[in-house]
Amino acid sequence: MAEEEHLVIMDETAIRRALTRIAHEIVEKNKGIDDCVIVGIRTRGIYLARRVADRIKEIEGKPVPVSELDITRYRDDRKAADAADVEIASAIGEHAAAPFNVQNKRVILFDDVLYTGRTIRAAMDAIMDCGRPQSIQLAVLVDRGHRELPIRPDFVGKNVPTSKQEQIEVALSEIDAADQVTLINQRGQTG
Numbered sequence: 001m002a003e004e005e006h007l008v009i010m011d012e013t014a015i016r017r018a019l020t021r022i023a024h025e026i027v028e029k030n031k032g033i034d035d036c037v038i039v040g041i042r043t044r045g046i047y048l049a050r051r052v053a054d055r056i057k058e059i060e061g062k063p064v065p066v067s068e069l070d071i072t073r074y075r076d077d078r079k080a081a082d083a084a085d086v087e088i089a090s091a092i093g094e095h096a097a098a099p100f101n102v103q104n105k106r107v108i109l110f111d112d113v114l115y116t117g118r119t120i121r122a123a124m125d126a127i128m129d130c131g132r133p134q135s136i137q138l139a140v141l142v143d144r145g146h147r148e149l150p151i152r153p154d155f156v157g158k159n160v161p162t163s164k165q166e167q168i169e170v171a172l173s174e175i176d177a178a179d180q181v182t183l184i185n186q187r188g189q190t191g
């Protein structure tokens with residue numbers, strides 16, 4: 001059986017600091033948060049989006065809407081016939097943005113890991129099917145490279161150069177044991 005090497009590259013403190021920085025960068029880039037909506041991509045992008053929205057509320061003194069997006073049916077490895085069946089749901093709690101509305105909004109997509117870019121391509125298709133946003137920006141906790149599409153993030157928690165054999169695993173306390181980002185390598189594999 002192949003042995004795996006696990007290296008913790010972000011702990012709870014590092015994740016917290018990265019999200020605080022991203023919150024400030026979002027406010028700065030958008031000169032406030034008017035017309036902004038943060039859209040978290042399932043699964044862990046949703047929790048990151050909520051956390052950043054909490055930081056932004058502390059910074060700006062007003063809430064920014066958060067919604068969540070399930071792009072499963074927009075993936076390019078699914079049948080085209082499924083594409084119309086996208087699920088877009090408003091988030092619960094104080095960040096609720098119901099109904100989901102992207103028309104003329106500055107949409108800030110949030111995901112945990114950016115790799116090939118295919119998830120983000122699917123998310124942009126889903127957003128565009130809901131209306132015409134003023135802009136779409138992208139925030140990710142980890143950019144591990146190896147893009148297969150011309151997509152680049154506007155806000156990055158940490159750039160992690162990886163080989164294709166490696167994996168990035170993001171754990172968040174909302175659904176996992178703790179906050180942690182781990183680089184996983186099959187021992188002996190390179191490239």
Ligand SMILES: O=P(O)(O)OC[C@H]1O[C@H](OP(=O)(O)OP(=O)(O)O)[C@H](O)[C@@H]1O
Binds near residue numbers: 111114115116118119
């Ligand atoms: O840039 P890409 O090549 O599309 O890869 C990045 C995506 O892969 C992971 O999602 P996954 O499909 O594993 O689902 P999960 O978030 O529910 O774990 C991750 O959460 C990103 O959404």
Ligand SMILES: O=c1cc[nH]c(=O)[nH]1
Binds near residue numbers: 115166167170
């Ligand atoms: O390493 C990777 C690649 C895609 N998605 C992840 O969550 N990790």
